[in-house]
Amino acid sequence: MKILENVNFAKLTTIKTGGKIPKVIFCEQLEELKMLQKKLGYIKILGSGSNIIPPDSDIDFPIVKLTGIFNSYSITPIGTDKFRVVAGGGTYISKIATTAAKNGIGGLEPFATFPASTGGAVFMNAGCYGTEIKDLLEWVEFLIESGETVRLEVDNLSFSYRKSIFHTKSYPIVKACFKVYKDPKAYEKINIYKMYRNNTKAYSQGPSAGSIFKNPSKDLSAGYLLDSCNLRGFKIGGAKIAEEHCNVIINTGDAKAKDIILLMQEMWRRVYERFGIKLEPEVELLGINKDIWKAFVQDEGKYSYSCI
Ligand SMILES: Cc1cc2nc3c(=O)[nH]c(=O)nc-3n(C[C@H](O)[C@H](O)[C@H](O)COP(=O)(O)OP(=O)(O)OC[C@H]3O[C@@H](n4cnc5c(N)ncnc54)[C@H](O)[C@@H]3O)c2cc1C
Numbered sequence: 001m002k003i004l005e006n007v008n009f010a011k012l013t014t015i016k017t018g019g020k021i022p023k024v025i026f027c028e029q030l031e032e033l034k035m036l037q038k039k040l041g042y043i044k045i046l047g048s049g050s051n052i053i054p055p056d057s058d059i060d061f062p063i064v065k066l067t068g069i070f071n072s073y074s075i076t077p078i079g080t081d082k083f084r085v086v087a088g089g090g091t092y093i094s095k096i097a098t099t100a101a102k103n104g105i106g107g108l109e110p111f112a113t114f115p116a117s118t119g120g121a122v123f124m125n126a127g128c129y130g131t132e133i134k135d136l137l138e139w140v141e142f143l144i145e146s147g148e149t150v151r152l153e154v155d156n157l158s159f160s161y162r163k164s165i166f167h168t169k170s171y172p173i174v175k176a177c178f179k180v181y182k183d184p185k186a187y188e189k190i191n192i193y194k195m196y197r198n199n200t201k202a203y204s205q206g207p208s209a210g211s212i213f214k215n216p217s218k219d220l221s222a223g224y225l226l227d228s229c230n231l232r233g234f235k236i237g238g239a240k241i242a243e244e245h246c247n248v249i250i251n252t253g254d255a256k257a258k259d260i261i262l263l264m265q266e267m268w269r270r271v272y273e274r275f276g277i278k279l280e281p282e283v284e285l286l287g288i289n290k291d292i293w294k295a296f297v298q299d300e301g302k303y304s305y306s307c308i
Contacts, residue, residue: 106182200245
């Protein structure tokens with residue numbers, strides 16, 4: 001186990017904002033994780049930090065990063081054309097998808113196009129190009145309060161759009177098993193998905209946390225609603241709505257969490273006033289950001305709430 005003190009959140013999140021973390025604990029073994037859980041009671045794990053908006057103020061709890069055995073995976077054949085991938089909670093899915101595809105194994109290709117750890121993707125039921133992580137999952141193993149690991153099959157994990165059982169039970173995800181299959185064209189498919197991704201120019205404009213709000217329904221995208229409110233390029237401080245995609249906020253260099261939260265409030269308010277729809281954040285607002293957002297929504301966007 002390694003511990004770093006006073007780490008800038010900006011170094012651990014893709015949007016590159018946030019205050020200081022008192023301790024970042026790098027856990028390499030299951031026994032270490034069990035010991036930590038026993039000691040701390042509650043563990044906040046950070047995957048690749050690609051869905052998090054941390055506060056500007058320093059947080060008062062440690063952050064755990066999974067390394068060592070949690071960064072490994074195995075691919076085992078089942079019969080002639082099916083395989084099982086068992087991945088540690090800290091492993092980048094893009095890495096697994098790419099290696100599998102190079103070996104003619106397909107299924108995970110859409111996940112080669114964005115930064116997500118296995119734990120983060122399972123937690124979020126991440127998805128793109130018509131596939132959600134739950135579609136490929138067989139089971140997930142996680143740590144419960146008693147220090148035991150529990151394995152649950154996919155149907156028992158309450159998956160829905162960008163949601164899982166882990167939103168209500170804060171259990172560290174230790175490993176996950178994906179069902180994949182033989183596909184000689186898998187690597188070609190990755191390149192096609194990467195081409196689609198590169199066409200979303202917003203992501204190449206600067207650091208972001210992906211989509212800010214969830215789509216209200218399958219047929220109605222948050223991006224469309226926000227675009228209809230003429231929000232392209234709208235800027236507060238160092239945070240800017242991407243010209244190319246209104247549901248993406250770019251850190252133009254010196255954005256604070258405060259700028260991002262105020263911008264999100266402006267986005268929410270405009271959509272609510274014009275369409276009567278209350279957008280729900282897809283990004284996770286951490287620490288005080290969460291309380292600020294709750295108060296703002298409770299007041300139906302009448303007041304702006306800024307970080308202290
Ligand atoms: C450029 C870009 C493009 C993106 N495109 C997409 C997309 O197409 N589709 C999509 O769904 N998302 C997308 N995202 C958002 C993001 O990548 C996903 O939500 C991803 O699943 C988050 O994974 P992470 O490892 O970064 O998790 P983090 O952001 O680090 O954490 C997210 C949540 O998961 C929890 N968590 C992480 N690991 C564990 C663990 N081992 N055990 C328990 N809890 C854990 C964290 O505590 C936190 O609550 C994009 C983001 C970016 C920056």
